[in-house]
Amino acid sequence: MALDLLEIKRAVQIAKEAVEGGVDWIEAGTPLIKSEGMNSVRQLKNAFPKNVIVADMKTVDTGAMEVEMAAKAGADVVMLLGNADDSTIVESIRSARKYGVKVMIDLISVDDPLRRSKEMESLGVDYINVHTGIDQQMMGIEPVSILQNICREVNVPVAVAGGLDPRSAARAVNAGADIVIVGGNIIRSDSVTESARAIRNSVDSPANVTESERSRDEEIREILMAVSTPNISDAMHRKGAMNRIHSCTEGRKMVGTAVTVRTMEGDWAKTVEAIDMAESGDVIVIYSGSIDTACWGGLATMSCINKGVAGVVVDGAVRDIDEIKKMSLPVFAGNNVPNAGDPKGFGEINSEIICGDQTVCPGDYIVGDDNGVVVVPGKRAYEIARRAKEVEKTEKRLYSEIQKGGTLSNILELEKWEKHR
Numbered sequence: 001m002a003l004d005l006l007e008i009k010r011a012v013q014i015a016k017e018a019v020e021g022g023v024d025w026i027e028a029g030t031p032l033i034k035s036e037g038m039n040s041v042r043q044l045k046n047a048f049p050k051n052v053i054v055a056d057m058k059t060v061d062t063g064a065m066e067v068e069m070a071a072k073a074g075a076d077v078v079m080l081l082g083n084a085d086d087s088t089i090v091e092s093i094r095s096a097r098k099y100g101v102k103v104m105i106d107l108i109s110v111d112d113p114l115r116r117s118k119e120m121e122s123l124g125v126d127y128i129n130v131h132t133g134i135d136q137q138m139m140g141i142e143p144v145s146i147l148q149n150i151c152r153e154v155n156v157p158v159a160v161a162g163g164l165d166p167r168s169a170a171r172a173v174n175a176g177a178d179i180v181i182v183g184g185n186i187i188r189s190d191s192v193t194e195s196a197r198a199i200r201n202s203v204d205s206p207a208n209v210t211e212s213e214r215s216r217d218e219e220i221r222e223i224l225m226a227v228s229t230p231n232i233s234d235a236m237h238r239k240g241a242m243n244r245i246h247s248c249t250e251g252r253k254m255v256g257t258a259v260t261v262r263t264m265e266g267d268w269a270k271t272v273e274a275i276d277m278a279e280s281g282d283v284i285v286i287y288s289g290s291i292d293t294a295c296w297g298g299l300a301t302m303s304c305i306n307k308g309v310a311g312v313v314v315d316g317a318v319r320d321i322d323e324i325k326k327m328s329l330p331v332f333a334g335n336n337v338p339n340a341g342d343p344k345g346f347g348e349i350n351s352e353i354i355c356g357d358q359t360v361c362p363g364d365y366i367v368g369d370d371n372g373v374v375v376v377p378g379k380r381a382y383e384i385a386r387r388a389k390e391v392e393k394t395e396k397r398l399y400s401e402i403q404k405g406g407t408l409s410n411i412l413e414l415e416k417w418e419k420h421r
C-alpha cells in the first residue's frame with residue numbers, strides 16, 4: 001500500500017488500519033517523503049518493524065546517496081525512476097547491496113517499458129514497477145495493459161501500480177504481477193480496513209472477480225452521478241460553477257450532456273423545440289435573457305420526461321413549479337414567476353452559450369444537485385470526473401476522521417500549510 005499523504009501521524013494510523021485488512025508492504029509515498037522527509041520512513045519502520053517498508057524516492061540522480069539515506073532510515077526497498085541514467089541505477093544498486101536493501105525501478109513515463117525492463121534486469125535491479133502516475137490515470141492511462149508482456153519477458157519480480165481497485169488488481173495478478181501497489185483506493189477510503197481487505201481478496205483469488213464492460217460515456221456519467229458538484233468544482237480548481245442558478249426540485253441529482261438554447265425575453269419557442277432535438281440523457285441548458293418572464297413550465301417538463309431528458313437548466317425564470325415538483329425531472333433556474341411569454345421563434349439551438357456566467361458548448365457534461373450546477377467541458381470530462389472522484393474519496397476519509405473526534409484544521413495541520421503565515 002502506498003501512503004501518498006502529507007501528514008505522518010495520519011499515515012501511520014491509515015497504515016495500521018490497512019495492515020489489519022491484509023496489507024503487507026507499506027510504501028512511504030513521494031508526497032509524504034517530500035513533506036516529512038526521511039523521518040516518515042523512520043517512523044513507519046518503527047511502527048511496523050515486521051512489514052516491508054518501501055521508500056518511493058523517485059530518484060533520478062545521486063542514487064547512491066538517496067539509497068543510503070532511505071536504508072539508514074529503515075527502508076527495505078528503495079524506488080528509483082527507470083528514466084534515470086544507467087550510471088545512477090548502477091550506483092544505486094551498489095549502495096543498496098552495501099546497506100542490505102533492494103532496489104525497485106518505477107517505469108512511470110518510460111518510452112519503451114519492455115525494453116527498459118530488460119535493461120534494468122541486466123543491470124541487476126531487484127524489482128520492476130509497471131506504474132501509471134496519478135495524473136496519467138486521470139487521462140485514462142492504466143498500467144495493466146502493458147504488464148503481461150513485461151511479466152513474460154523478465155525474471156525479476158514485477159510490481160504494478162496506478163489507480164488499482166479490486167477489479168484491476170485481480171486483472172493485474174492474472175497478467176502476472178507479483179506485487180500489487182495500491183494508493184488512493186485504500187488510503188482515501190472511509191473504511192481503510194475493508195478496502196484493504198477487498199484488494200487482498202482480489203489479489204489472493206483473482207478468478208472470483210467479475211468484469212463488466214462500459215463505454216467511456218457510461219463511465220463518466222456513473223462517476224459524475226456519484227460525486228457532488230462541490231467535488232467537481234474542487235477538481236476543476238474551483239471553476240465551473242454557474243452563478244445564480246439553484247435547484248427548483250430539491251433532492252434530485254442531474255447528470256447529462258448539454259443541448260444548448262439561446263432565446264430572448266418573453267419567447268419560449270426555441271426552449272420547447274429543443275426538447276424534440278434532445279436525446280435520452282441530455283440536459284437542456286437555456287439562456288433566456290429575463291428573470292421576470294418564464295421560458296419554461298410544467299408542460300415542457302412533462303415532455304422532457306417522455307423523451308428521457310436528464311434535466312433542465314434555465315438562466316432565467318420557470319413557472320408551474322408546484323407541478324414540476326410533483327414530476328421526476330431535475331429543474332434548475334434563476335427564478336420562479338407565474339407569467340410566461342409567447343412562442344415567437346427567436347434564438348438558436350446548439351450554439352455556444354453563456355449560462356449562469358459559464359460558457360456551455362453542446363455536449364459538455366452538466367451536473368446539478370442541491371448545491372447548484374457545474375459545467376464540465378466535454379473534452380476534459382473523463383479527467384475531471386476521475387479527479388472529482390479522488391476529491392470525494394479524500395473527503396470521505398476526512399469525514400470519518402472528524403467523526404472520530406478530530407477537527408478539520410488539526411487533522412490537516414492547517415496552520416502549517418497556510419500560504420501566508
Ligand SMILES: O=C(CO)[C@H](O)[C@H](O)COP(=O)(O)O
Nearest residue numbers: 002161162163164182183184
Ligand atoms: O507513486 C504513486 C504516485 O506517483 C502512487 O503511490 C501510486 O500510483 C499508487 O497510488 P494509486 O493507487 O493512487 O495510483
